[in-house]
Amino acid sequence: MAIQTSKSGQTSKFGQTSKPGQTSKSGQTSKSGLLFSGSDWDFKTLSRAYEAIEAIAIEELHLDIYPVQMEIISSQQMLDAYSSVGMPLMYRHWSFGKHFLYQELLYRKGGRGLAYELVINSNPCIVYLMEENTMALQALVTAHAALGHNHFFKNNHLFRQWTDASAILSYLDFAKGYIARCEERHGVAAVEAILDAAHALMEQGVFRYRRPPKLSSERQREGVRERLEYEERSYNDLWRTLPRSKDGTKASGTDLGIAERKKTLNLPEENLLYFLEKNSLVLEPWQREIIRIVRVVAQYFYPQRQTQVMNEGCATFVHYTLMNMLFDRGLISEGAMLEILRNHSNVIFQPGFDDPRFSGINPYALGLDMMQDIQRISTEPTAEDRDWFPDIAGNGNWRETLLDAWANHRDESFIRQYLSPALMRRWRFFVLADAASEPHYEVASIHNERGYEKIRAGLAQSYDIGASRPDIQVVDVDLLGDRQLRLEHKVKNGIMLEEASRDATLRHIRTLWGYEVSLAAIDAQTGGTLNERSTSQIGE
């Protein structure tokens, strides 16, 4: 979501030469046709730049955007925003304080520059601009966030399906107020205990594949409860002594019971927070509401985590293309363009794996390269491209191709669909197989004819959040028996859970569930149980 560079750009002084221009700015600019000159900005210039950029974006790139609200903030406020997961409003929690200290430290030590902007997926789309940015940078950031990200938020199917841009801010406002009221009524410690536990399960607090199931109506649930009560009241031990008709029926009877039980509870359930919120026997209504708030926030961010490469790629492609168009039309000066290019190349810097600066694949770099590659394939394809991408190669309409990709993919499917051999060669991708039992890595595939498919599949896989996060589900609970909550971890490729954090997280689940919780590790292929851990083994 945020452009980050290694400590940097905000001090760049490309525009310093034109200091005297400030007084006669309007005269100069209108004569030369430039949108702005010099590094200073004011609201009039920002607005003029925005309008010019928006006009080109709509006319040339056919972007479709939410209305924009630009907010100017200071570096202190940017740090504040960082620590509360980038949202302008957030409830209070100590962990945000911790993140703030961490970010502040990095910033002060010069380890990391601040983002030039932050953009919120809301309607109107809120873009934060740092006050320290030069005017050239503000123009760059406007194109990047106010148009690129904005278009992506409005059109990508994940965001359209899963998030409600117009409601998020008012929801967060409600959440903040609600949690503050809970703190007043029940004490900070009690609220913190619930929030801590819920935060631990945020990863497991999203629906990945479906909308939340329709709730059975209150009356239906009431009926079930009454029936259970009736059975309890009318329990008669005599029935037990009746002879069974056959041995087999008993077993199938309990099987049936389990199946029915699972059905009524909608099991298995991947969304642990949802399950706890709806079914925990020990939570008060306000505690359920807090869990719900955490769950909604987690769900809101879920699409963003699935579309990092695409989102940043789209925004970077948009700003790069728009800035060049502005420059070609003589709307920005060479000095400003140089500054923009310098910041642009900072942002898309990608060191090789053996470089000490390497810290994973830079989504800006990969995203931009893929977008430009699609543009190349549709305008000037090679024979290879025609083989690999018969439906887009040489169709000449790169705009529509890109708009279509932006609307209909997430990182995983996007890479699976569009990563071309040419780009793999350029990046010199390779696959390193890493088995924990071996003392060495093995190079499995490189960028050659045999490796393209594997590299592409592997890279796509690594962006599939559903596959790369531990898959943990609620499988069973006997509400009328010992009420032990049974979780199952599907172990893929023998990757187990880290034990200390697993135990700590189980303890959190126990807090929310109130009774014993057990987690079984099941091998996804063989279905055999690898180990089982329950809260009674952990201790407080």
Add this chain to the structure above:
Amino acid sequence: MPIFVDRRLNPKDKSLGNRQRFLKRAREELKRSIRDRIRTGKIADVDSEHAVSMPARGTGEPSFSDAKDSGRRQHILPGNKHFAPGDRVPKPGQGGGGSSPGKTASEDEFRFVLSREEVLDLFFEDLELPDMVKLNLKEILSFKPRRAGFAATGSPTNINVGRTMRNSHGRRIALRRPKQEELDAIAKQLAILEAEPQSAAPARQRIAALREELERLERRRKRIAYVDPVDIRFNRFDAQPVPNANAVMFCLMDVSGSMGEREKDLAKRFFVLLHLFLKRRYDRTEIVFIRHTHEAQEVDEETFFYNTQSGGTVVSTALEEMHRIVAQRYPSNEWNIYAAQASDGDNFVTDSERCIGLMDGQIMRLCQYFAYVEIIDERESHIFGSTDNGTSLWRAYSVVNQRWPNFQMSRIANAADIYPVFRQLFARQPVLQKSA
């Protein structure tokens, strides 16, 4: 046209609440780390910012995560230079990290800075002056004015202009006081009519009518005052009682020749700590510094901590000086009186008896609490450690100690003892306990 919002003027420190929550959570560990640091470093350092490392306990944010040392996985990396399929690459040394799956240092391992206030808060937590408010002083002695609405009477300095003018405006509207504009309009009309040379009968009549109207309005304006005494409102103040908690701390320090550099240093450190503590916790506490050799004098803070002086040792002079000052400035029925004394325990031969007399007869009656700290040699510490055996002053004060529950004494042999002794002397106690 986008909407612009300038947020730079918004209140700062939006995340301050989160920071406080975090510090509260990590309190115990932060406290320990600061105390350890100060025990080993300079005491005066407590009065500054401190960098502390992120406490491990209580601030973890666990979640289910994959164990790095199990299973099979793939890394897709850019920048292949010479690898071919099947090549083997040795794993970097244990610990995972290293070049390939580029791991960054965990967020939990960092240091952050606590402000001076936060450090002092953590440092002096759970400490307080015992028995702070004298029972017989619970009656109220002083008052502080506090706003309490409005009154119809009062002194002119307290007029509330806004209220007054609002009343006046309402009354003027209600009584239909003619406005200046109305008068002006009529006067203008009149002037125009009079300026015309020929005066016909209707015009003359009109002029007369207008004159009459003007006069009527002016009369009315005079009758209805612009601001009437009934409009006037005054700010009302209530005298709010302030509970009396006057406190004075006497710091008595021996600076005689027998106190070597080391002893003086330890004693000063003790008082620096005490001084900081009082400044931090009791902003209305007065502090009186008395230093003594064979004679005692009251000095200011600067002199007390930084001046050097030397001479013989007569402890009773300090006690007498304190008694004199109490009698002069701090009547014991109005003040909570505390004293802390530091000495190496040496005293003029017959003076210890005199000290006992003074303490028994006068000082202890006045004092809420008297703490005596004796600076001893490190070698002596294990000889004197537990016995009542000791210097002449120690033996003398032991007698006092047995008679008065509000007397405490302790020994300091090295810098590391200062803080524990300080805590022991000023620990928050429900009731001052004493094994008499």
